[in-house]
Each structure stands twice: as structure tokens, then as C-alpha cells.
Amino acid sequence: MPEPAHSAPCLATIEAVPAGERTVVTCRGEFDTGAQALWPELRAVLDRSATGVDLDLDEVRFCDCGGLNVLLGLRREALDQGKTVTVRASSPVVGRVLELTGARELFVAERPERPERPGGPGGEEEQPQPVDVDRELRLEVDQLRRAMRTRPAIDVARGIVMASFGLSAEDAWTVLVSASQNTNTKLHELARKLMGAIHGAPVPEQLRQQVAAAVAKVREHGADLPGPDRQASPSRAA
Template identity: 55%
Template sequence: MPDPAHSVTAIPPCMATMDVMPDGDRMTVTVWGELDLGSRRLLPDLHDILTLSGSGIDLRLDAVGFCDCSGLNVLLDLRLRALDEGKTVTVRSSGRAVGRLLDLTGTRELFAAPGPHRDGPTAEDGPTAEDGPTAEGGPRRGAADDEEIHADDRELRSEVTQLRRAMQTRPTIDLARGILMASFGLSPERAWSVLVRTSQNTNTKLHHLARDLVGTVCGGTLPEPVQQQLAAAVASTAPRSGAAEDGTGVP
């Protein structure tokens, strides 16, 4: 079967707009609208803005009313480009939609602003590795602390890599959910439930099911057992008051 990335040949229209304001050696980018699969169309402009900046981009996402994993993937792509250029991308502010997704995926700290630069430790910092033991006889900071920091960094990088791999399939899943919403008049939550239930009942990986469902738009067909389980899932999940949701007309 073809790779999911090649199942979709067109990116939907972008439902977001942005405004750019220089701020010293950084660029402040304010975004309005929705960050979904179509927001990938913003990446070329964001890459140009990043290149023009001295140290990176500060994002203000308060006015973003919707953000899914495709939108988050755009932010992660931008951050990866920034790392390649020795720059940073921070989320200075965000609304509920973006903030909830950052918290659920554990990626908020990836876009946190770095702390203020200081020339050296202050009195509040406590003893350094060179200071020796504290007055209370506590352990001094040294190589063990550095190793712990490096271990945390490696773990964080591993988590980000796993997250990015998982999110590569999300655009196709989001498209499949949209097809179910349009075909049967389902809400986003019910369309998601139909996908998950059909995946479980047919022992099919979710992203494989989504890929095959998206393929029906280009003339493909679902196997008969999958059609039956999909129809059953629609019938049991959606309200029974509408003909569009009675399980008929399965792609």
C-alpha cells in the first residue's frame, strides 16, 4: 500500500492569518484563526521570517480558536528549523486551544522563553561546584549534576522524536475524520469515535484505516468487512434522527 504521506496530494486552504512585528533581534508573530492541516501553507513565510530575525521568533497565539496536531506539527517544524539556524521559537502567549494541546502533548516547555542572561551566579543561587560543601554540610554541585542535566536532555529529545513520528500520520487521520463529518453530519468527537471503533473492530491500525478512507475520495473502495463495521459504528454513535447518519452511503 502507498505511504500515508502520499495519499494526500493537496493541502486544504489555510484558515489562519498572521502579523509580523520586529522586536530587537527577534520577530514577534501574532496569529489569528485556525491552525490545522492547511496551516502548513504558513511555513514558507515563517521560514523567511525566521531567516530575517537575529535570534528567532516569538509567537502570540491568543487569537487562535482551533489547533490540532497538524497545527502543532507546524510549530515543531518551525522550531526544528530554528535549531538548525541556532535560533529559538517561543510561545509568548496562547489561548485555550493551543495551550491545551501543548499541555496534552507535553511540548509546552519546548517553546518556553529562555531565562534572562546573567554574567554569573547570584547569592540566591547557592553554592556552585567550585564553592565546596555548604555550611550545613550538604553535597556540592558537580559532575553528577551535569550528567543528570544531560540525561534529562537526551530523554526530552527522545520524547520529541517519538512525538514527531506519531504526528506524521495525524494529517491523514484528520482528513478521514473530516470525510466522516461531511458524509454523515457527525460532530468532530463522534467522527473520531467512529474511526476508533472501526479500527478496533476490524483490527486495523488507525492511520491505515484513515489512509484507506481518504483513498475513497479518489475512487478507492473499502473492504466489505470494513464497510460493515464503519456503518455499524456510525449507526451506534450518531443520533438516529437524520438519514445521513443511519449508516447508509458508506464510502
């Protein structure tokens, strides 16, 4: 991953603790575009680890596409070194971003059963299992393709919200993500329900109420909503 150019302030911190052949990295704060400033430190941690990094994101209170790009960049760098990056814990905000983008599976490491050491417990220490880089890259491509298949419906739904409530593209995106979170509905499923309204299908009452509430918040506070309603427009993704 090339050195990123960043101008936004970095509101995130990391703490690295070695754990055997791996390193546990605890992340705190806000993972947005400014988190790109952490890239040199993250790469140094990865370089020092034997088999990779396990991320603890439980104390990350905000994450958008810029922050996700930092995590994906770390994963690709790890694959280049024959290592892995996993997410061992995540806050609800991070978890939702991973679910919406289909990226969660990219940070789950398979743990195959380890064979018996030669000579029993006192035998030679086994070598770490090599990373199947081709398989990991295919998995990432599959996830991106899946996201691309659902994107057209989401874009249409965003257009519906823009036209119905007179919102900008970014504010309409915020409304969709907020309603998705608060109704526990995947974004592409919510988009299809809104598209159905064009053909006369009723919008579920809970969804209608959450969309109305999100529109009211956007109009009151703008696109920068606090707490779990705060998300980034896809236009901010690198």
C-alpha cells in the same frame, strides 16, 4: 523542514513585528493541516530575525496535530540556524494541545541573567547567547518518549469507548479529548480511570457525565465538534 504538500484550505494568518533581536509573530484563525501553507512565510520571518521568533497564539481558535506539526517544524528550523522559537501567549485551545502532547516545554526559552557589559551601561553591546542545540534536541526526544509511554493506556481507553458506545476510532478520540478538557484531567490520567472500570473500579461521577455528554455531541454533530470540544484524531498527525 521540507516544503509540505497540502490540500486543505488555509484558515490561518500571521503578522510579524520586529522586536529588537527577535520577531513577534501573531497568529490568528485555525491551525490545522491547512496552516502548512504558511510555512514559506514563517521561514522567511525566521530567516530575517537575529535570534528567533516569539509566537503569540492567543487568537488561534482551533489547533490540531497538523497545526502543532507546523510549529514544531519552525522550531527545528530555528535550531538549525542557532535560534529559538517561544510561545509567549496561547489561547485555551492551543494551551490544551501543548499540554496533551507534552510540547509546551519545547517552546519555553531559558532566560539566563545577562552579565554586565564591559565598562558599564555605555560599554560594548553583548552578543546573544548561543543556543544549545544538543540540549534542545534531547529535550524534544524526552518529550516524545514521555508521550509514547502514555499512549498505550490512551489507545486502550479509546477501544473501551469504541466498544461501549459503538463509535469509530476518530469519534472515540474526540470523546476522550472532550472529557479530558471538561474535567481538567490529563488525557493519560483519564484513560487509566476508564481502564480501571474493566476491573470493577468506579468511574468518577463527573467523568462519567462528561463522557456521556461528549458521546451525545459526537452522535449529534459527528467528529467535527465546535469550540473547545473540537480536536483532531491522532491519525491526522504527520
